[in-house]
Amino acid sequence: QVQLQESGPGLVKPSETLSLTCAVSGYSISSGYYWGWIRQPPGKGLEWIGSIYHSGSTYYNPSLKSRVTISVDTSKNQFSLKLSSVTAADTAVYYCASLYYYGSGYDYWGQGTLVTVSS
Amino acid sequence: SYVLTQPPSVSVAPGQTARITCGGNNIGSKSVHWYQQKPGQAPVLVVYDDSDRPSGIPERFSGSNSGNTATLTISRVEAGDEADYYCQVWDSSSDHYVFGTGTKVTVL
Numbered sequence: 001q002v003q004l005q006e007s008g009p010g011l012v013k014p015s016e017t018l019s020l021t022c023a024v025s026g027y028s029i030s031s032g033y034y035w036g037w038i039r040q041p042p043g044k045g046l047e048w049i050g051s052i053y054h055s056g057s058t059y060y061n062p063s064l065k066s067r068v069t070i071s072v073d074t075s076k077n078q079f080s081l082k083l084s085s086v087t088a089a090d091t092a093v094y095y096c097a098s099l100y101y102y103g104s105g106y107d108y109w110g111q112g113t114l115v116t117v118s119s
Numbered sequence: 120s121y122v123l124t125q126p127p128s129v130s131v132a133p134g135q136t137a138r139i140t141c142g143g144n145n146i147g148s149k150s151v152h153w154y155q156q157k158p159g160q161a162p163v164l165v166v167y168d169d170s171d172r173p174s175g176i177p178e179r180f181s182g183s184n185s186g187n188t189a190t191l192t193i194s195r196v197e198a199g200d201e202a203d204y205y206c207q208v209w210d211s212s213s214d215h216y217v218f219g220t221g222t223k224v225t226v227l
Contacts, residue, residue, distance in 0.1 A: 038218075046154075046162065046218040046221070047218065048215065048216040048218060050215075051216075059214055061215055062120065062213065062215065095162075102209070103150060103209040105152030105153075105207065106152075107167075107173060
């Protein structure tokens with residue numbers, strides 16, 4: 001069974017870059033699947049950030065596209081999120097998740113990690 | 120961009136049926152996925168591709184999709200079904216995903 005675990009700083013200063021990593025176990029990233037990031041501001045709904053295929057093809061939320069980079073490291077079996085020029089509005093629980101194919105539902109999720117943007 | 124609208128809340132008595140709607144322009148032409156999220160937990164996929172259930176999801180959870188409305192139906196509601204529910208689609212015209220606004224289901 002696929003397991004995902006997010007890691008990264010819990011506090012980021014405004015205007016800096018948020019960086020998170022999602023370690024995948026129970027499955028080799030290079031075997032297929034799509035990998036994605038979703039976030040949830042405190043007390044609010046889910047927001048799709050973007051997804052990546054093991055080959056490196058990426059898909060981003062248009063509202064975040066100018067600030068987001070998702071990458072994959074098959075040698076470490078992990079994928080990463082970078083969000084630049086963060087503000088308080090980027091404070092959220094960030095989840096990593098997997099997609100069996102692009103267009104399907106996210107079937108496996110990490111537990112989520114809270115990132116607070118504050119000076 | 121594509122918008123999915125859900126009612127903020129639905130209340131249902133134990134043993135009854137809860138229906139959660141997800142409205143979107145011609146949503147019937149898209150595949151809809153549904154997630155259950157309990158407080159402090161990650162979302163769980165309960166229905167995918169309109170009406171299919173992942174392994175381990177009770178048959179009490181079912182879905183339908185037609186026209187401008189998709190519906191998640193929870194039959195014989197239990198106290199453990201109390202949660203937030205989100206619909207989601209892949210918008211092929213823009214090649215990205217969209218989540219609905221979310222519905223809080225309260226079991227009376």
